[in-house]
Amino acid sequence: MQPTKPHAALLASPGMGHLIPVLELGNRLVSNYGFNVTIFVLQADDSTAQSQFLKSLHPTLLNIVSLPSVDISSLVAPDAQVAAKVAVMMRESLPALRSTINSMNFRPTALIVDLFGTEALAIANEYDMLKYVLIASNAWFLAATIFFPTLNRKEEDEIIKQKQALKIPGCKPVRFDDTLEAFLDRKNQGYDEYVRVGLEIPMADGILVNTWEDLEPTTLKALRDSKLLGRVTRVPVYPIGPLTRSVKPQVLGNQLMDWLNMQPLQSVIYISFGSGGTLSANQTTELAWGLELSKQRFIWVVRPPMDDDVSGAFFDVGNGHDGTPTYLPDGFVSRTKNVGRLVPMWAPQAEILSHSSIGGFLSHCGWNSTLESIVNGVPMIAWPLFSEQHMNATMLTEELGVVVRSEELPSKRILGREEIGKMVRKIMVYKEGHGIRNRVKELKYSASKALSIGDSSFNSLSQVANDVNSGLQFLKSMPQGA
Missing domain, CATH: 3.40.50.2000 (Glycogen Phosphorylase B;)
Incomplete structure (x- = not known):
């Protein structure tokens, strides 16, 4: 027929x-x-x-x-x-x-x-x-x-x-x-x-x-x-x-979004390594300390560490853990409870990045996440893990100028807490971050125009x-x- x-x-x-x-x-x-x-x-x-x-x-x-x-x-x-x-x-x-x-x-x-x-x-x-x-x-x-x-x-x-x-x-x-x-x-x-x-x-x-x-x-x-x-x-x-997911109107009663509604404009950094990315135990610890040292508000999509496979969660993205993650530094959750939110395994990323309280995105640089950040005018910290993410991070840094990046690839060594805290403050507070924010807003307009x-x-x-x-x-x- x-x-x-x-x-x-x-x-x-x-x-x-x-x-x-x-x-x-x-x-x-x-x-x-x-x-x-x-x-x-x-x-x-x-x-x-x-x-x-x-x-x-x-x-x-x-x-x-x-x-x-x-x-x-x-x-x-x-x-x-x-x-x-x-x-x-x-x-x-x-x-x-x-x-x-x-x-x-x-x-x-x-x-x-x-x-x-x-x-x-x-x-x-x-x-x-x-x-x-x-x-x-x-x-x-x-x-x-x-x-x-x-x-x-x-x-x-x-x-x-x-x-x-x-x-x-x-x-x-x-x-x-x-x-x-x-x-x-x-x-x-x-x-x-x-x-x-x-x-x-x-x-x-x-x-x-x-x-x-x-x-x-x-x-x-x-x-x-x-x-x-x-x-x-x-x-x-x-x-x-850009092919990116359209965001539906916010549903009242969502605790995470309700918390975001109470935060100042562009004051929260969002941290996610995509649907499959994982960090080692040591790197997870350093990231936690880095966020705490930065003294910035944050939402962190956190999952159990894996020491030998950066793509370890690709086929195993479950519903998350119950209670406080045991792999984070002692006292981290209680010390950051007023400025941060932990989301187990998976989060409504498009809705989060479109929120006016989000001021930065620490990202694995998967292309889907990259475009979601660009169309919402959110500057990034590049933390590539596998696949074409390293190419994406290089393009975003050297050609487009919309990210902050570590001096050495995270795949080469453990990034320390001081360096992480500095990168977060650079994108959220320092003057350099303002220039990056202006550039990503230009790309946002370019994407919409296309x-x-x-x-x-x-x-x-x-x-x-x-x-x-x-x-x-x-x-x-x-x-x-x-």
Whole structure:
């Protein structure tokens, strides 16, 4: 059966950083272009932040379909990187995706997959759908992801063994310390999966990126130039960002938000390491002391420390602990009870960052968190942990100037309490923080402008919508049963 209006199917990988942009894209396709939208989400455990978040969405204009959870325990090594685990999970979910699409009353006109769903592009081909890849991160990350797989062995060795920068045609080089860890260990399963993804992305009909023209003009130009990176990209690149979650009106009776309402303007720093980031026990202790030494109000999304895995909570974001965390310094909670709030495991981040009392964000620099901070005009302290977060932190520091950063990477050593306290005061109190705050407000305006009718991101998504609609009209022109 043929659809009566454009119908897009979106496939989201596990993790809030993937899920939120996919959902927001779906919302825009429904609200702005009248699409029918089905979003396929790989089912997660009921105790995870992802499940809590999905439950909070109903009622919704989107048709959200949960794909059954998959067991990958026999398919990945215990020490496999997060990227490898997510990629394998997505691969194992393909039969369920194909079966679900096959059982629909009419097939979608287009399939949009995120980074780790590129193997599903083959299913789009089976059903004659247009196919797109949504990069939930920025254009610089896209450039690195699709360019690295084109290197020969000698060029790879220069990066991996000699620790040289990844030089991308027409783009800022990625220095060794910022290089995606998946590219640095050929023996790790993550290497093979990421290389495959990088090769498959250009097989789509177009690439949607969660950025905007004025934020990354040089990189976007290189991605489109056939003499530069465009020879690798080969398909249109559509910057459609920022894709960030819309904030609902505050619900009365929420203790955290009620506390925020009582704090002075821009007086609270928010601390969160994303849905999966973890710190070591020693680093958690130093962060607690640093916050106390800063003498600033704070909200800290705190989770149990892990000494050997900075992404340890990615697949295990539970409902949190009961009572006072035992891993914080003795007396910390009682000494800071009048100026701080601890939130176990997960918090309504978009609502917090949009509050007028928030004056700074100590962040892991995941791209979703970065954009939520920018669209709310909140300056950041960069504390990258894994994946492309190091690239993001470098961009935010050296190109955009909207963060304070430690002298040495947190991955290289334990950041001490004095340095942490100084960074917090720098962003919240010192004159340097005022300049950063002004710059992030400029980016806030730039982001809002890009989404305005007739501006860059609005026009990019409109072009995609027009192409999908043209595909629908082509289907309607075909004889029934063709």
